[in-house]
Amino acid sequence: MFEHIDPRSSTPLYAQIAARFRVAIAAGELRTAALLPSVRDLAARLRVNPATIAQAYRELEGEGFVEIRHGAGTYVRELAPGRRTRERARQAKALAERVLADARRMGVTLEELREAIDGVLGAKTT
């Protein structure tokens, strides 16, 4: 889940980590009441500052995805119905924006992009 944490990216590390958790929660990988790894364990595992993990968890709590119970750990909250779908839609939109921005920078037109997507999808189904 955390193989692509990049300290060199312009996105702060805590934001990258929070994003990973958001994806996992939206996809259902982390179900309601699931326990997130402790700050200590995750900091050691990822080899990042524990304050970074704590900040990621606080951000997730602020957005209503998790609940930090002091002394007991951080748990995934029960999400309102449709919340997961909305979150996935939001992530899909961000993904699309990134692809389009990259395409623009590379000089790839929208048509060329669509053709390429169809090609990849077609290749997958054959």
Added chain:
Amino acid sequence: MFRVMLYTQWKWSRLIILLGTVAAFALPIISMQGAAHADRNPLEAQDLLRTVQSWGTLYPVLAAALGLFVAMAAWAPDHRGRHVHALTLPLPRWRYMLLRCASGAVLLAIPAAAVLAGALLATATATLPPGLQSYPFALATHFVLATAVAYGVFFAVSAATARTAGIILAAVGALIAVQVVAGVANVDFDIVSPLTMIVLGPAGPFAIFTGRWMLVDV
């Protein structure tokens, strides 16, 4: 803290302590060899005294060697690591040095005890010619003092930084230079001889190494 210091000091100096202890025990016994007969005439008493005296010259050598090697062993690892480890330990430098000094001193008690044991054994198994007496305790005490002086001096030298050693050498060199200049200028100024007398003479700290080391004497 003292226990671990003693443990490491033992680990570094155990060979020299063991060898020294064996030598310290054997020396009085060997020096008394052939003294088991009661029927010695005065001439043989002289022989005995000569033997004891000639073997006796080894005591100061052994004391100095023990003092030297145990002091060196105390400081060699520190010098290798440039004292970084010792200086980052949470105790003042003088306390650290005291612990080191004390642990070496405790270990040096072993060969000192061996001298006493050997001396007692040697005089117990020997029958002395009339007119001669044995002084095992005096000998052992003499040995302890000599070892202590040697250890103290070499410990101080080993513990000193290069700068302090340099200062000491510079002071000695300056004294000698002053003496030489005075001699050349024909000035009646003698500082080296009185100092030598003070240091090595009967009243000086190194006097302990001179003199007679006699297990038996008149």
Added chain:
Amino acid sequence: MTNVIEIDSLHYRPGKGFALRDLSIHVPAGAIYGFLGPNGSGKTTTIRLVLGLLRPQSGRITVLGDRMPDDAPKILARVGYVPEQPHLDPTLTVNEIVRFQAAFYPTWDGARAAQLLRQFDLDGERLFGRLSKGQKAKVMILLALAQQGDLLVLDEPTDGLDPVVRRDILAALLEYVSQRGAAVFISSHLVHEIERICDWIAVMDDGRLVTEVPMEQLKNGTKRLRVAGAPATLGPTPFALFAREPATAAAETWVVGEWKPEMAGYFPGIGASLQDVIDLDLEDGFVELLRSFRGSRREGSA
């Protein structure tokens, strides 16, 4: 929030040539504070001064609330130190070294020492001198962590070690920090490691402090800009302009610090256009910072 290390206007000059000049450093409690700088910039000397191994000519050094080097033994009881070169006796075994160290610290945690020996896969009966470089580094970190200090001072702890050992050491360090909330003062060449774990960063060059800022500020604030149509002479800029070079026929590359997105509005004001904002990672940012610092010093002395 108090500072665990506070250095004020420090001057230290061991002899001809090299000198630490007017150094002021503040390490907040609980921070992981990274110390970057080229070789010979004075990082190890600063660490030695913080540990009381050297005495400064002028200035104050306060560590954990007490003065260095006056209160050194009291402070050192709470400071775990990992030096660059192994400083332990090679003729002792690992267990003997651990036992020796334990005797000097009332706060020693024997259970943690035993657990770290297992975690680091170290054989307690092996002589220290026979360990590999990585294993020696692990032993030294083990000693610092088992001591349960409130401050850890690490001088290039993972330099020259293979990636697996580096991971193990960093993981153990971070576990300790999150558990105890200890502060860490770490000097390193390995910029990407510093980038991951430090929340504060100080840069040194030639005995002087270049900058001391929170990590995010240095990382996010340093950018490369593609600018077109800028005039030859500029007035004051809202950001720090480190360098300005022609890139293409029409545009220049500017390297700036303390950048904020709102500052894009500056360019129309001078008749220029901002074409692109490119992120710099810490390594590039560090290089640019040094370049501009050295340049301004040269100009200042000219």
